Amino acid sequence: MYIDISSIDRDTKRIFAAKSMEAHQAPSRARQVLKTGDVLVSMTRPNLNAVAVVPTELDGAIASTGFHVLRSRWLRPQYLYRLVQTRDFIEAMTAAVQGALYPAVRPKDIDAYRLTFHTPNQQERIVDKLEELLSDLDAGVAELDAARKKLERYRQALLKAAVEGALTAEWRAGNPPSETGAQLLQRILTERRARWEAGQLAKFEQQGKAPPKNWKDKYVEPAKPDVSDLPMLPEQWVWTSLGECFQVLVGATPSRKETRYWGGPIPWVSSGEVRFTRIKGTRETITQAGLENSSTRINPAGSVLLGMIGEGKTRGQVAILDMPAANNQNCAAIWVSETPAPPEYVFSWLWSQYEQTRRGSSGNNQPALNKSIVERVVMPLPPLAEMQEIVRLVDHALDQIERQHSAIDHALRHSAAQRQNILRAAFAGELVPQDPDDEPASVLLARIRAQRAAQAEEKKPRRTKARKAADA
DSSP: OEEOGGGEETTTTEEOOOBOOOGGGSOTTEEEEOOTTOEEEEOBSGGGOOEEEOOGGGTTOEEETTEEEEOOSSSOHHHHHHHTTSHHHHHHHHHTOBOSSSOBOOHHHHHTOOOOOOOHHHHHHHHHHHHHHHHHHHHHHHHHHHHHHHHHHHHHHHHHHHHHTSTTHHHHHHOOOSSOHHHHHHHHHHHHHHHHHHHHHHHHHHHTOOOOTTGGGGOOOOOOOOOTTSOOOOTTOEEEEHHHHSOEEEOOOOOTTOGGGEEEEEEEEOGGGOSSEEESOOSEEEOHHHHHTSSOOOBOTTOEEEEOBOSSSOTTOEEEESSOBEEOTTEEEEOGGGSSSOHHHHHHHHHHTHHHHHHTOBOSSSOBOOHHHHHHOEEEEOOHHHHHHHHHHHHHHHHHHHHHHHHHHHHHHHHHHHHHHHHHHHHTTOSSOOOTTSOOHHHHHHHHHHHHHHHHHHHSOOOOHHHHHHHO
8 A cells, every 4th residue: 555645635634535556556655664653744845734544454565755754762653643633733843844846854954853851651641631532623623624525515416406497496386587587598699790890991991991892701600519418408508618608708818927917907817716715916026018919808897707727626616806807817707797698697607517517628748728618608598587587596605605614614724723722732742631650751851862862872873893903
């Protein structure tokens, strides 16, 4: 079994994904043979505190050299395990980090950490008390995590019901539409062509030219989606695609080498800011020169942004622009606000399709979406009045979900702070009383130092007689 940093669950501080492999499959970093009770401390990004204790079933497993393995004759495994979870240890290691792209500490940084030494008997009492207190806390945290997951499932069920018509079934029965989804789609397509023709006429006028004969024939109708394998929709709804309904554009990044392109008045969205949210401000801005010297464009407020690239969670996430802004090449801008359709409806549809959208990526080394794939993403189009009702119901429900999420997050932060207070008290000697019958820690520590000094002396190489003679 092989254990690397990804095998550690940073929340539970346990090894959850040891990898079974043949010796010839093991990476070059697989060099450390582990024993039951070893404490693993990830040296990379110590602020994330990826630590764990090796359980009995992983005795003999191989660990990555990305871990520093703590094994002590005088410090109990569970005592060490809890010690390296303290805020004091985490802050000390974070302060010792070297490197920016690959921030890490060295084994000697971890070994140099100073702690209050307790006798083995006192360590046992501290560990027992910690288990008693933290087990109750952990049970509460587990309940909070379960509640958070339940909220996520409810949110996905809500979005699914919304975009399939179940959420508004009763409303729909009592509110026959004046315009069907198919009629709305035709209106969107007619208005889209009209915008294209107006744009072409403006170009001809700017160039001082008369429109050529049959110039309108150059308009390319948006491709219709293949709906043969799609599920049935409620009556008055129709299948369409993002590319059929809306203009889809991909942004760009002005040259970072040109400082005059950056820091201007134009908001510029990076894909990392596209996170199932509304964007009201951006981390970076660009100048007019940056806009003119790149292929990015200013998207109107009400555009929906879709993350296109990323191995992590970014690809497939969506956001709504609440102000005009440009964007980078890693996200697509869907100009929903050019049409009568509410951006919030498109946002909800894409959120409900997050996993499916990610699976539609292309590429091997770094799976990604592209403009063509985004344009082909299908979407059900209800009548406009029903879309507005869906948005109203979903917004209300999502607001309630967000309130509950905030309450859970607050409780989790409180639990984390309480955990650190308990750990601090434990290692400061405030959690359990010292047994007067114990050998003083200072006496034991002095004996340990003496033994280690004697062992170090024994390991020194002895000079041979021949060498002594030569020296003489």
